[in-house]
Amino acid sequence: MFPAIWSNRHAVALILVIATLLTLPMLMSLVGLPPRDRVYSGIRVETGTGPLDEREIFEEKDPVDILFVGSSLIVRGVDLDYIQQQLSSRLGRPVKIARLSLKWQGLDMQYMLMRDFLEHRKARLVIMDMPTLALIGDSPHIQAYRWMRWGEFPRSTADLSFRSRVAIYGAQVLGAPRQLVNYIRPNRQIRDQNLVAKLGSQSEYGTVGYFGGPFVPEPRTPPAIPLESMFSHGASDSNFDFSGQPLGPYHQYWARSIGDLAKQYNVPFAMIHIPEDTEKGMTQVPERMYWPAVVGLPAAPILAIPSATLFRDTSPTEINNYYYDQHFNDNGKELFTRAITPALLDLYTKEVHGAPVQ
Amino acid sequence: MALPSSKPNPVLVGVLFALCFAAITLTLFITPESLSVNLVYQAF
Amino acid sequence: MPPGLTHVLSNSLLLVTLTVPFLFFPVAAWVALRWSPVKLRMPAFAAVNLIFALAVCISRGTYGVRLHDVKLYFIFSTLMFAVYVLLVAVQYLLLDKKLGSWLPLFFPILMLAVVKYVPGSWTQGFVPAPFSNKVFADFFLGLSYMAFRLTYMVHEIRNQIVPMPSFAEYLSFAFFVPTLSIGPINPYSAFHKSLVAPDRTITPIGRSWQRILIGLTKYIFLGNLANQLTYDGLLADGLPHHWIDFPIAVAGYCAYLYLNFSGFCDIAIGVSGLLGIHVHENFDRPFSKRNLQEFWAHWHMTLTDYMRDMVFVPLSKSLIRRFGPASAPHCIAAAIAIVFVLMGIWHGAGWNFVIYGLWHAVGVAAVHYYTLFLKKRLGKVRYAKYRENRLIYHIANAVTLAYFALGLILVANSMRGLRVIFHAFRPM
Numbered sequence: 100m101f102p103a104i105w106s107n108r109h110a111v112a113l114i115l116v117i118a119t120l121l122t123l124p125m126l127m128s129l130v131g132l133p134p135r136d137r138v139y140s141g142i143r144v145e146t147g148t149g150p151l152d153e154r155e156i157f158e159e160k161d162p163v164d165i166l167f168v169g170s171s172l173i174v175r176g177v178d179l180d181y182i183q184q185q186l187s188s189r190l191g192r193p194v195k196i197a198r199l200s201l202k203w204q205g206l207d208m209q210y211m212l213m214r215d216f217l218e219h220r221k222a223r224l225v226i227m228d229m230p231t232l233a234l235i236g237d238s239p240h241i242q243a244y245r246w247m248r249w250g251e252f253p254r255s256t257a258d259l260s261f262r263s264r265v266a267i268y269g270a271q272v273l274g275a276p277r278q279l280v281n282y283i284r285p286n287r288q289i290r291d292q293n294l295v296a297k298l299g300s301q302s303e304y305g306t307v308g309y310f311g312g313p314f315v316p317e318p319r320t321p322p323a324i325p326l327e328s329m330f331s332h333g334a335s336d337s338n339f340d341f342s343g344q345p346l347g348p349y350h351q352y353w354a355r356s357i358g359d360l361a362k363q364y365n366v367p368f369a370m371i372h373i374p375e376d377t378e379k380g381m382t383q384v385p386e387r388m389y390w391p392a393v394v395g396l397p398a399a400p401i402l403a404i405p406s407a408t409l410f411r412d413t414s415p416t417e418i419n420n421y422y423y424d425q426h427f428n429d430n431g432k433e434l435f436t437r438a439i440t441p442a443l444l445d446l447y448t449k450e451v452h453g454a455p456v457q
Numbered sequence: 458m459a460l461p462s463s464k465p466n467p468v469l470v471g472v473l474f475a476l477c478f479a480a481i482t483l484t485l486f487i488t489p490e491s492l493s494v495n496l497v498y499q500a501f
Numbered sequence: 502m503p504p505g506l507t508h509v510l511s512n513s514l515l516l517v518t519l520t521v522p523f524l525f526f527p528v529a530a531w532v533a534l535r536w537s538p539v540k541l542r543m544p545a546f547a548a549v550n551l552i553f554a555l556a557v558c559i560s561r562g563t564y565g566v567r568l569h570d571v572k573l574y575f576i577f578s579t580l581m582f583a584v585y586v587l588l589v590a591v592q593y594l595l596l597d598k599k600l601g602s603w604l605p606l607f608f609p610i611l612m613l614a615v616v617k618y619v620p621g622s623w624t625q626g627f628v629p630a631p632f633s634n635k636v637f638a639d640f641f642l643g644l645s646y647m648a649f650r651l652t653y654m655v656h657e658i659r660n661q662i663v664p665m666p667s668f669a670e671y672l673s674f675a676f677f678v679p680t681l682s683i684g685p686i687n688p689y690s691a692f693h694k695s696l697v698a699p700d701r702t703i704t705p706i707g708r709s710w711q712r713i714l715i716g717l718t719k720y721i722f723l724g725n726l727a728n729q730l731t732y733d734g735l736l737a738d739g740l741p742h743h744w745i746d747f748p749i750a751v752a753g754y755c756a757y758l759y760l761n762f763s764g765f766c767d768i769a770i771g772v773s774g775l776l777g778i779h780v781h782e783n784f785d786r787p788f789s790k791r792n793l794q795e796f797w798a799h800w801h802m803t804l805t806d807y808m809r810d811m812v813f814v815p816l817s818k819s820l821i822r823r824f825g826p827a828s829a830p831h832c833i834a835a836a837i838a839i840v841f842v843l844m845g846i847w848h849g850a851g852w853n854f855v856i857y858g859l860w861h862a863v864g865v866a867a868v869h870y871y872t873l874f875l876k877k878r879l880g881k882v883r884y885a886k887y888r889e890n891r892l893i894y895h896i897a898n899a900v901t902l903a904y905f906a907l908g909l910i911l912v913a914n915s916m917r918g919l920r921v922i923f924h925a926f927r928p929m
Contacts, residue, residue, distance in 0.1 A: 100708050107465045120480075262486065268486075276727070284745050287740070
């Protein structure tokens with residue numbers, strides 16, 4: 100049997116390699132990290148709309164009226180063009196709506212997107228979707244190693260548990276070799292702006308049927324829904340069920356950080372619930388926790404429509420035609436957007452009084 | 458394939474093994490889905 | 502993660518895929534080998550190997566299977582494993598009854614060809630729809646290695662290096678868990694000798710533990726970090742890339758492959774060593790070699806040994822007999838070429854693997870001719886001096902590594918994958 104270590108030189112070489120890799124995040128922080136936008140050029144398209152996020156955060160400069168932040172649910176659930184058009188009509192001026200998202204849920208990811216945005220641009224209203232049961236476990240986002248850099252994100256881990264802090268450091272170590280490449284060369288920009296908008300958006304699923312079945316066009320006009328019923332009114336609101344499986348301490352930490360960020364930048368904050376296929380027939384909106392308390396913003400509303408209400412005029416067998424898996428296809432996206440938009444417009448009017456961003 | 462005639466310095470070996478334990482332990486804290494579990498040669 | 506995937510096997514696939522073959526199996530195997538009555542020792546060891554081989558097959562494949570479909574997956578995997586065991590048992594019958602014929606040599610290769618190399622449409626229909634994303638061949642874990650292991654056993658028995666094993670020992674060898682997934686392609690003689698004449702000097706316990714630790718570090722830690730800079734980790738992300746990312750990915754994949762493969766082999770060799778079973782080495786510092794011929798004698802060495810004994814030696818002898826001793830250099834070159842094309846095909850079904858084999862066929866044949874040329878040109882003394890020259894060694898070593906690393910692009914990517922990668926260097 101060969102020895103594990105052949106010589107002193109072999110041992111020293113391995114020590115240097117392993118020690119360097121274990122401390123690489125800290126070494127990079129000491130030397131000076133590459134520019135933050137290079138992090139986004141390392142987020143692969145399968146992870147979501149990284150190129151669009153990069154453009155919205157680092158290249159566009161205008162303030163936005165509404166910023167949506169969330170997971171793939173929000174990408175497939177909300178038609179931004181429709182909302183933009185409706186809000187422009189209401190206000191009598193052009194409005195700008197932006198969206199930042201990545202796939203797989205994680206409040207650390209959503210905090211990162213929101214923070215990077217607010218550090219570079221202004222937003223009048225931030226609307227975020229909160230984790231569903233698809234968020235399993237209580238550890239960093241599965242792609243967090245692509246954007247967590249020691250000394251920068253997160254800035255402070257003091258309030259996190261030891262386990263979470265080690266998990267974050269592990270993600271930073273895992274991602275460090277890829278971050279090293281960012282020192283060597285600049286980003287390659289995608290010139291085709293249509294491609295930037297499309298990459299990672301899962302738009303190809305817009306006309307896909309339920310779990311690969313045939314796509315059946317369905318009516319996209321929602322039933323009449325009372326405006327006030329689409330807002331949450333406290334923890335005991337009968338339209339909501341806040342007794343779901345609570346988030347673990349790691350993601351609750353990021354939820355509080357999101358609330359703190361909204362306070363820091365004095366930006367109104369709200370949450371939105373995109374109904375999944377598993378909510379078929381439910382008369383209440385299922386939520387894992389009472390989010391306003393979790394994020395530390397008691398007045399922040401949740402905009403939501405119970406699935407049974409949204410699909411009141413749809414037969415149970417046809418409801419599946421609005422989804423391609425737990426995500427809406429174009430049928431569902433348009434139906435939901437049209438249903439929730441009056442609430443969005445009302446929220447915007449109340450929160451920012453319809454005035455342009457200063 | 459001649460095996461080495463002398464053993465490496467035990468202090469160096471100890472340091473190396475401590476680093477190995479640290480590296481393995483740290484990796485086990487990383488979100489499992491972030492890691493590759495593929496056996497490259499199994500794919501072949 | 503697919504929705505509904507909330508069973509324990511998905512939570513840490515890394516832990517499960519390592520603990521089943523390298524923690525639970527060795528404990529069970531040690532109990533079977535040390536505590537069973539002598540007559541039941543081999544049957545107990547065979548049973549342990551079969552049970553844990555099934556567990557490895559199932560645990561490796563369960564990721565990506567929805568919770569809803571897990572029961573069906575378990576049933577199907579178990580049935581496929583039973584078929585696998587049956588095919589291996591048929592080989593034993595052929596070995597026992599038809600040792601003198603071509604059948605025992607042909608049958609494992611036929612098994613491999615049918616499962617792995619026939620068009621997917623012929624076999625994929627057997628895989629149930631809920632997990633039809635899994636390839637049919639995936640259900641025969643380590644089949645490429647199994648086929649070589651069993652045919653080499655025929656060679657050793659025929660040449661009277663080892664006696665015909667009992668059925669229990671045969672099954673233990675065929676399904677020996679540490680080497681089931683990716684080898685090393687351990688000869689039966691090493692396995693048999695370890696059982697009948699154990700020698701702790703060959704598998705020292707301390708050294709076995711050290712191999713396990715270093716192997717885990719390479720496989721779990723270093724390999725995962727290197728994976729960030731491979732074709733998949735760096736280039737195939739759907740985004741445009743600077744040309745400098747290409748050499749980074751070439752080097753990154755080479756490092757990842759070595760760390761992943763040799764790391765897992767280290768663990769397999771170490772765990773086998775703890776059980777007192779000698780498993781042949783697969784790597785001997787391959788990145789320090791000066792030419793491709795020496796490289797292949799130190800990289801995936803059990804495959805090289807197999808190809809040498811089963812293909813190269815008989816083929817080159819046969820060619821020399823046919824064409825005469827004067828043509829020996831060309832016969833050897835032809836044999837080298839054929840061996841490497843077969844080696845390429847063994848790696849996978851696809852034109853990229855054939856080209857990979859040709860890449861190395863050309864490389865190693867070139868080394869063969871260049872060596873002959875140098876020896877003739879320089880004479881014995883000057884050739885020895887040439888071999889001692891450090892500058893020439895470093896240049897040769899760099900060229901060898903670059904040649905090997907570049908060739909890996911063909912095994913790391915399908916033809917479609919290659920198109921995606923080269924598309925990344927064009928403006929988007």
